[in-house]
Amino acid sequence: MLRSSRYIVALMVVAIVAAVAPIGSSDASAGIASLYRTGDWRSEKHVPVIDCPVEFKAGEPTTVTVTIGKETEHPNTAAHHIRWIRLYFIPADSTLPYEVASFEFSAHGESVLGTDTSTLYTDPKVSIDVRTGVPGVFYAAAYCNIHGLWESAKAITIAE
Template identity: 50%
Template sequence: MEKLSRRQLLGTAAVAGATLAMGTFSTAHAAEPAGVKLGSTIKSADFKTEKHVPVIDAPASVKPGETCTITVSVGKEVPHPNTTEHFISWIALYFKPAAGGPISELGKYEFTAHGESALGANKGNAYADPFSAIRLRLNASGTLVALSYCNIHGLWESSKEITVA
């Protein structure tokens, strides 16, 4: 390792001090990882006016271990297009326990038919609507969180509390 003279050390410290004073460097920025957080890109709105929001239909309360059916759909009030060019690609459902702990992925459904055909776009025979259902048993209260993905308009989310008592 190269040994620095006292003059060199003082010069280095002066440059570092000047840089800090100009605000070009701080420990807060150094600790922050670079990049985009996925959560910051997810949109949400009222499903009654915005066609992308996943709608969770679930009971407000269930008994511990009781099987319930939960559906998640997109376009319940305002239909979303389902064409070869513009469609809902998938829906995923998660559960976040109220007492804390990690989120659980409950299921994910992909919709892969949007009128594609060898004859051309929107000439196919099948159009899969963005609707999914899951039968579920819970042992703890928490929040259901749904995520949907539109191939044109990105990620959308909604949530609904469910009480287990």
């Protein structure tokens, strides 16, 4: 009940913010919060998609995959590419987030012959094994070298 009303107020706040301030504005007062953007990954190719079971078995390695451009491929050139994906986890009822992993995608086709000549590319997709004994929310962050910071979230539970 309290939780639902918190959601409703949060949605109202988001609506007010959206109406008043352009997301990503450079007001120092707004904080890093204002730098992250999100959206529907089906139509916005920068939004990270977190694929994993919604239910983890406590303490068992569980594969988490994060993909950029799952529906529409993102460019991968020296001029325009996904530089990194980072994964965070915040336990339910906690206020302290953990970094789970940080992934740099380093090869974008450049060589001594010029941009897009090496044939070597690292795609912006990564899978790792994570163990947790508590429920919570995974947050994926991603950075496009020219379109900035993007995020998404996925809540998971622990099997009884």
